[in-house]
Amino acid sequence: MDLSRRDALAALAAAGVAGVAGAMVLDDDEGRNRGDGSLPDETLAALVAVAETVYPEAADGIEPFVETYVAGRIAADPAHREGVVTAVADLDATARDWVGAPLTDLGRSARDQLLRDLSVDVADPDPDGNLAAQVRFYLVNELLYAFYASPTGGRLVGIENPAGYPGGTESYQRGRMDDGDG
């Protein structure tokens, strides 16, 4: 199951920044946003690391998907950017403190354990809450929203037009998923 930048743009559309996504995000050959609102490389790398943990193992193409989606969100919302950067920095500091390594150096299972030890799995997402609540809001739920509101993530569950995605009025009439790409 290959995530694509198209999925990321779909997720951006769902998040309400569709109108700017194409222009502001895909501004170099790699689809990376190099504008003023771009994230530091270490923040993007940490986000990809969290995505690799919270997405199903079958998901491929996570890095460009995350870079496009998150960059798009950031470009549209500077306050959100600050929240993401802060949550990543705090999570990374916790990783260094608790297990003696930066988040991006941890394997998938170690990252998973770190998040659970922080109680991120059971935290109520809250942009103004404690570290677990902020990580849940800015990182985990941000990434899950992007994934499961995209046709590709939805298809893994059995729905090519998930809530929040403007996938038209054909799919609800069909008895099974079509073979298209969303």
Place this chain on the structure above:
Amino acid sequence: MTGMADDRSPVPDADVCIVGAGPAGAIVAAHLSEAGHDVVVLDAGPRFDLDDRTEQLDAHLRPGVEETTRGDGEAVDGLWGMGGKRDAYTSSGSKEYPLNAARVKGVGGSTLHWQGMVMRLHERDFELQSRHGVGTDWPIDYTDLRPYYAEAEAELGVAGAADNPFAPPREDPHPLPAFPPSHSDSIFAEACESLELPMHSVPNARNSEPYDGASACVGYGTCKPVCPSGAKYTAERHVARAEAAGARVIDRAPVQRLAHDGERIEAAVYATPDGTEHRQNARAVVLACGGVENVRLLLLSASDDHPDGLANSSGAVGRYFMDHCFAGVGGRIDRPTRQNHVGFNTSECHALYDDVDPLPGVKLEFLNYAGPSPVSEALHADDWGDSLLDSLRESYGTHLAVGALVEQFPRAENRITLDHSTTDDHGNPVPDVRWSIGPETRAAIERVNEVQRAILRELDAEIDWTVGSDETGPAFHHMGTTRMGTDPDESVVDPDCQAHDCDNLWIAGSSVFPTGGGMNPTLTIAALSCRLADRLDEWM
């Protein structure tokens, strides 16, 4: 410099002052302003920016994003800023009434969060007393309202089809083609055919094709509470029309009372966010702020001449409060049901509506959004990765549900009054809602539950929930509290929606319904507003 949006001063020499910018008031405003009258509309709530709808979708789907404060610093619930002292109320009936979930204050009113189902009342709804000896007759019948129903369907851009064998007669097709049936409708059709329950399309105030300058539905799936595409009708369309024709719409201007000389209203006294009060004079006033606030405003306008409230010599103001009760059964079957692609329904059944036993009308609805949405479930889960995907796959895909709206008959003890022990942000007594469910409605709910279970049993479904007579709740349709009639001793407004007791007061909306039927009320609200605008135009 003060912008137009911040200028909340009264309009000099207004012909008509309309209180409330929901569909009832906005349609009147558009028609009268286009007819050349000077119209001013006052609404207690704000204008909601159309550009914010996708952010509202985000807030709806993502936990933790909800707007938790309003501009005035009050804590609120939901996407549309309801709650806090501004919207305080009490609920003292035997059945709790969640008033602030049931309405929106602001330009567009409750169409901002509504589902958008728009069917005509049946002929029997206007003649319940004559035909069955219950409730009361309307002073007008279906024939009177029929041309206005057609007009209202054009106003709202209704997508529908003439495939309902139980519907009242109509001449012309709906302005837009109906949305095709869903896959789950085709599953239900097997069962309903064997149970002799003909299914038919749902008339939707939602664009199946581009209409009235708005997009066709693009399938966001979040119709209730927010449509980011603009395909679902909101009364903002009529507000825009009214403003284009010269009407002045003042938001965040809650009307405190209607100043009157005993026979005529002189002014609507309203407050503005800067703490000042203004008087909007007008030749005529149209109350259009819903079945609860219409009442509260009349009661707050009591005087020596009208000690029980304005236009209340009958004592009927606030009484006969009705809603529709929800009944439903849901379960799972062993094949894909394809739910939650869209947020609206495409098929229903009116077979349990006319001349049935028990008598209350029942409208069956075949839901297209049964069971959990994977997106929302993922964001609330205590897990992630492959195990989350496994649980989403297990929980999604095979749910089905049949809902229903069930009629309430008018009961004098179900009523809106003032609770003088609690005050709002302007020091006014808040509304008290006394709501209960009568035995005939309970019997109808139990009967429709049997039918709903029979449908699911035909499909070999495993039934896992029922909303019955104990669990039922309101469908958020506030009707009956300023009832229409010919007898001033028994009713509040005449058949033209003009108050018996006050020559220049008119009331729009479902508060004038003498009975409520079992159909979603907004098309009838719109039809009555078209009719009221005609009558008021003549009166002017």
